[in-house]
Amino acid sequence: MNENDTILIIDDEIQIRRLLEISLTSNGYKTIFASDGKEGLTSAATHNPSAIILDLGLPDIDGLELLVKLREWFNKPIIVLTVRNSEDDIIYALDKGANDYLTKPFRSGELLARVRTAIRLNTEKIDSPILEFGSLSIDLINHVVRKNNEIVKLTATEFSLLSLLAKNQGRVLTHQFLLREIWGYSYYEQTQYLRVFIAQLRKKIEENPSKPELLITESGIGYRFGN
Amino acid sequence: MNENDTILIIDDEIQIRRLLEISLTSNGYKTIFASDGKEGLTSAATHNPSAIILDLGLPDIDGLELLVKLREWFNKPIIVLTVRNSEDDIIYALDKGANDYLTKPFRSGELLARVRTAIRLNTEKIDSPILEFGSLSIDLINHVVRKNNEIVKLTATEFSLLSLLAKNQGRVLTHQFLLREIWGYSYYEQTQYLRVFIAQLRKKIEENPSKPELLITESGIGYRFGN
DNA sequence: AAATCTTTATAAAATCTTTATACATTCTAT
């Protein structure tokens, strides 16, 4: 379930960090910590966590500013956890892209439930468990791809790439986006990786790999799955 | 924006209903009310609201039961709004599919922000801005252009030019402006580029490329999309 | 040792730029 979910905590209070670490790790999450805004930004970029818990009172920049900066590219849940209880802050944070807003002191069971909810809402509309496209089926939960009911053997990277494209069927995903999502934040220039893996996928899932009907090239932009 | 969003309020307290009605309608939402669980279920089914605000203390059945029943088929946001403040209730409600949980008394600005957030999170990945012009559609986010529902393959530059013109439908954009926006600041004299690309676009999207109806020439000035 | 991922090399394809040419429109001098 949440075995691979990493939560980034951006907060400089030692006690809060301890508390969060205990309750999150004992519920199967991995945790990373950042104690100021700058560290938070780079950590989000390098680790690509499944969610961020963000304090607003940071030593270097205001948490709401950081929220806005993160939202320029970070599309996973951001849960604000802060002592600031003014309605203005709450409204501002939610309207700037926060998924939830909790005030300290907080109850750790509730926080956990809200983390679960945020992650669930973020993934459920994408992850219908089995995607079907003609004779191709992609089982996202069991990591199994079938073509004409026969299992196609894909490597981990091939599967990630295929499922990311398939989940966004009909949409052009840019080279940058694909590279950042699958290889990591700093790999956005390694376009060649994509070409190699797209070619491998086409060999495995296309009826006629030289005339692809599923994995479509958008020259100069990226790739698209299906129409 | 939220002009067509209808919110169903399932709550039997008159004062809460009045308060919610005022703040929601004055922010552009339509409201429907149900005062017990049974009415709530049928109302959700018949009106298919964009979100539900659910009180847990209902006269006929427990709100958490109703939540579970609703979630069997209702996939839009459900925001629980209740006096019940026990952590168990909060965790249970969130894990059973509530999108948010607010306790009474509540601040109406915050409630509105949470409603906005819930609706945004529910829809943001599903629909993207699509420009429609007769049989032509331009999906700006997914970078897909369709004519009579068939995908028109455009190059990156062609797409930029078309979407820039279409976003400014009816407005004349000068040669200089178009060249600077798409090719770069110093390209403002390369009017010939525009002619070449406009001609290519007309071949791809006009019914009759020699009598353009979408990409209109404004001689000596620039080009215009549509009327 | 086998499988997978990364990197390099190269040919092919697609796209963009530039040139050439024909057509259309506006302006000007008679």
Added chain:
DNA sequence: ATAGAATGTATAAAGATTTTATAAAGATTT
């Protein structure tokens, strides 16, 4: 008012550049 010049436009096509597909070698991981 009209011939002719000047300006603006459409389009095809050649040339240059960028992007892509693919195989295969090297590195890394399992």
